[in-house]
Amino acid sequence: MPVERDAVLAALSRVKDPELGRSIVELKMVRDVQVQDGTVTVAIALTAAGCPLRAKIEEDVRAAVAALPGVETVTVEMTAMTPDERRGALGAGYVGSASEHNHVKRIVAVMSGKGGVGKSLVAGLLAAALARDGYRVGLLDADVTGPSIPRLFGLHGPVQGGPLGVFPLQSRGGVDVMSFNLLLEREDQPVIWRGPMIGRAIQQLWGDVLWGDKEYLLVDLPPGTSDAALAVLQSLPLSGILMVTTPQGLAAMIVRKGVFLAQLMSVPISGVIENMAYFTCPETGVRHEIFGPSHAHEVTEIACAPLLARLPIDPDVVARCDAGQIEDVHMAELPALMNAFLEAVPL
Secondary structure, eight states, X not given: OOOOHHHHHHHHTTOBOTTTOSBTTTXXXXXXXXEETTEEEEEEEESSTTOTTHHHHXXXXXXXXXXXXXXXXXXXXXXXXXXXXXXXXHGGGOOOOHHHXXXXXXXXXXXXXXXXXXXXXXXXXXXXXXXXXXXXXXXXEOOSSSOOHHHHHTOOOOOOEEXXXXXXXXXXXXXXEEEGGGGXXXXXXXXXXOHHHHHHHHHHHHHTBOOOEEEEEEEEOOSSSSHHHHHHHHHSOOSEEEEEEOSSXXXXXXXXXXXXXXXXXXXXXXXXXXXXXXXXXXXXXXXXXXXXXXXXXXXXXXXXXXXXXXXXXXXXXXXXXXXXXXXXXXXXXXXXXXXXXXXXXXX
């Protein structure tokens, strides 16, 4: 018996959104239904990209369609509604999207064209320092394919949410954190996506997350100057960028690519931070420039921005970050970094 599209829609009309208690057909979550012989493909648009009940909805859709006579294979494709689609689906009961309820005074991206320079470390240390000083801080991990922020803070999913969006997880020190890794079943599960999908995911980590009232939201960017960086620079209302570099001339050259991108996008660079600047021998107190003399001045001159800090190599910092205890790091350079940041990006 051939499978009829109307029969599939009728089956889907009996599937309810677990939180809203309404049919997914009524909510206009069924975006498309394709029937070919015994294969049925259903496209579902979730009301929030990070919906914590995504797996439950997919399971119910699959079960409802598979129960129809003649169905051999069911494929469920999950996407997310735009704010306008969400408003139309929820009607008079719609009270706005997550982004409409967020009030963030300053959004600052932590960026570098170079990988491995310590962007996540800098973003995490600065967020923790600001929170310790009483600021309301959020940290968005925009490195979709190689996230490390949850590990630095010792955070694990799942996240919780509702019709408006998902809630970030809060660290021990009061930093609100959201990372795509918190939405995965396993933290080592790879995200095998092309650039445009990564860009959309970053936009949703901002627009579909309930950040609430924040004085600062730091955005940890992945390396490079392509889709991910463009998504942040074009989509988020940035107040500034922190450029992270290391002493090597090669690193400075690649970081300058990030500087030129920011300038092309007309986003101000608030400051430069040099990581792994030196190592202080604990026995002699002598500083050793393991990666050679600093080339940070090459970055600051082109960026027309101040050098906010030079951070050392510290094995204790590495150990605490591996243990998810970045908030327990009390590096001597941190107070000066925070003060320089507050001066560069005032409220």
